[in-house]
Amino acid sequence: MATWLHDVFPVAKPIIGMLHLSALPGDPGYDSKGGLATILDRARAELANLQEGGVDAVMFSNEFSLPYLTKTEPITAITMARIIGELHDEISVPFGVNVLWDGRASIDLAVATDAKFVREIFTGVYASDFGLWNTNVGETARHRRAVGGENVKLFFNIVPESAKYLADRDLEAITRTTVFATLPDAICVSGPTAGSQTDMDQLQAVKNAAGNVPVFVNTGVRANTAAAQLSVADGGVVGTYFKKDGVFENPVDPARVRELMGEVQKLRHTLPAS
Structure with a gap:
């Protein structure tokens, strides 16, 4: 297993809690009357609920920037930087970012x-709900180098939501060539939409083909499925389950965070000492 994983997340089977930012300036759903203050207030409350519930890391994303762009407007990442800057002193766990669906902006x-x-989606060509979706991982890797981001770990989502890979290749083959040719730091495996169950056969196939690259289950992690999913995956990303009543649009419910993290802690106690 990659040594960096323990350096960033000093626990086994880390759980990354998603902090879904409200619609941002320029987004169709932006609340111009409430403005940035309303976005910041919700983000601050959700950060506190995630951290107090025991997540191992947080990932900020513009999840409510619907419909998504594959090349975002500058205002999106600029606003996200403002929000993270305002909250920076309150962040007590490792954190990551995701500017949907723009790898360069995320870096x-x-x-x-x-x-x-x-x-992000760094590799592949897809037919998606927002049109033909292409990537250029070579350019993105060089951009990371150019802006001094060599230490930023890249999580490649190789089963993107709301999209289908255009080449006729199975997931194990895609995983093997992704690992060999594009040098991901970790691989994420998703279901078809946010919050939907990740197929266990697909998760196992990716894990079998990924070698020493960590594999994260990216959607559909729940309190009653976490143990089975993490018996295969090296970590998980959780968003929808942490919301009140498990509804994507709702705010984070700290009781649901504690419930799932309690199950993860039970699993950790069964793992052999490293």
């Missing part, structure tokens, strides 16, 4: 805020 934001990792 820029990570460098600007000292985030430890980013998650």
Whole structure:
């Protein structure tokens, strides 16, 4: 297993809690009357609920910037940097960022805020709900180098939500070539939409093919599924389950955070000492 994983997350099977920012300036759903103050107030409350509930890390994302862009407007990452800067002294766990669906902007934001990792779609060509979606991982890797982001860990989502890989290749083959040719720091495996169950067969196939690259289950982690999913995956990303009543649009419910993290702690107690 990659040594960096324990350096960033000093626990086994780390859980990254998603901090979904409200619609931002320029987004169709932006609340111009409430403005940035309203966005910041919700983000501050959700950060506190995630951290007090025991998550191992937090990832800031513009989840409510619907419909998403594959090349974002500058105002999106700029606003996210402002919000993270305002909250920086309150962040007590490692954090990452995700500017949906823009890998370069995510890396820029990570460098600007000292985030430890980013998650994005860095490879592949897809037919998606927002049109034909192409990537250029070679350019993105060189951009990370150019802006001084060598220490920012890249989480590659190789099963993107709301999209289908255009090449006729199975997931194990995609994983093997992704690991060999594009040098991901970690791989994320998702279900078809936010909060939907990640297929266990797909998760196992990716884990089998990923070698020493850590594999994270990216959607559908729940209190009653976490143990089974983490018996395969090296960590998990949780967003929807942490929301009140498990509804994507709702705010984070600290009781649900504690419930899931309690199950993860039970699992950790069964693991062999490293």
